[in-house]
Amino acid sequence: xxxSYIRPDKHFDGAYDQLKMINAYARSKDLSIAHxxxxxxxxxxRIAERVEVSEFFHQHENGILIVFDSWVLSTYxxxxxxxxxxxxxxxxxxxxxxxxxxxxxRSDVMVVLGLIDQLRQTLQxxxxxxxxxxxxxxxxxKFDKYxxxxxxxxxxxxxxxxxxxxxxxxRSSLKDYIExxxxxQVALGSLQLTHSDxxxxxxxxxxxxxxxx
Numbered sequence: 322x323x324x325s326y327i328r329p330d331k332h333f334d335g336a337y338d339q340l341k342m343i344n345a346y347a348r349s350k351d352l353s354i355a356h357x358x359x360x361x362x363x364x365x366x367r368i369a370e371r372v373e374v375s376e377f378f379h380q381h382e383n384g385i386l387i388v389f390d391s392w393v394l395s396t397y398x399x400x401x402x403x404x405x406x407x408x409x410x411x412x413x414x415x416x417x418x419x420x421x422x423x424x425x426x427r428s429d430v431m432v433v434l435g436l437i438d439q440l441r442q443t444l445q446x447x448x449x450x451x452x453x454x455x456x457x458x459x460x461x462x463k464f465d466k467y468x469x470x471x472x473x474x475x476x477x478x479x480x481x482x483x484x485x486x487x488x489x490x491x492r493s494s495l496k497d498y499i500e501x502x503x504x505x506q507v508a509l510g511s512l513q514l515t516h517s518d519x520x521x522x523x524x525x526x527x528x529x530x531x532x533x534x
Contacts (some may be wrong), residue, residue: 323352323385326374328360328393336468339389341507346418347387354387368400383412390419391436398441404497405433420421421520435524440528464498465489471499475508 325347326340340520347354362371378386386408388394395401400483408415409426416423416434424433464471467488474484481499485492 322381322383323347323387324356324358324381324481325354325387326358326360326393328362328364330364330392330396332364333392334389336465337502337504337507339393340468340472341503342388342418342461344507346416352373352385352387352416353422357469364396364421367397368395368404378408378411378413381411385416387416387418390417391440391463392443395439398437398444401437401440420524422524429521431525431528432521435521435528439527442527449511462498464495471495471504472508475499475505 325343325516327336329336329339329341340474344354346352358374358377360374362374370374391401396406405415407425412426414423414425420436420439422432422436424436467490470488471484475489479487481496485495488495
């Protein structure tokens with residue numbers, strides 16, 4: 322079973338950006354997503370408080386999990402380690418789209434440590450604490466709360482007019498929203514996505530030792 326897990330964070334990437342890249346990745350790897358989890362839980366919540374998600378992964382073993390990046394699992398290093406460990410224990414293979422690596426319990430430990438250290442470095446970056454919208458992120462829209470439904474209707478082949486009636490919004494505004502965010506491409510996974518063959522080695526090289534701080 323292939324599961325995609327999306328968890329927005331105001332300091333990182335929103336649900337739209339994650340969906341776009343995950344669907345493109347799944348298409349490039351010929352993976353058919355059976356479950357799409359969009360977790361609106363606050364990023365400040367610890368893993369012990371995210372009961373619904375934890376229970377889902379415990380109930381399904383031997384799966385494939387697609388996430389945009391390691392921070393989606395948790396922005397707390399200790400929680401990230403615990404979550405990866407538990408996923409490995411339940412025989413999950415984790416596909417991380419942004420770094421372009423795939424890990425499981427047989428993976429090189431340096432690759433896993435590279436992912437953890439990459440998050441550590443990101444969290445230490447003072448620019449993430451800057452006031453205002455992160456560079457490159459999209460402004461919020463009143464349609465964002467309907468994103469999952471809109472994606473589902475587009476996948477089902479419904480027209481913009483049909484979706485607007487179902488959701489109860491203006492057709493013209495919805496059309497602009499769908500086009501500006503390339504939601505048809507997101508829904509169909511038609512965006513092109515490529516990764517380097519040396520993604521794992523490049524990730525390992527990002528690890529910073531004490532003398533390199």
